[in-house]
Amino acid sequence: MMDTFLDFMIGPFRSVSSFYFENQLIFNSLLIGSVLVRIATKRKGKTAGQE
Numbered sequence: 001m002m003d004t005f006l007d008f009m010i011g012p013f014r015s016v017s018s019f020y021f022e023n024q025l026i027f028n029s030l031l032i033g034s035v036l037v038r039i040a041t042k043r044k045g046k047t048a049g050q051e
Contacts, residue, residue: 007014020027 010017
């Protein structure tokens, strides 16, 4: 019954979400890595500007 509701509510995005859940570790690692790189470059820019 839940599958019927999900198919009706999110339609074609159901296949996208199943792909995401199968590869969730890879996607989350990339996301966290990109956030950490952005934070590191933002801090490096602030400290270089103060000198």
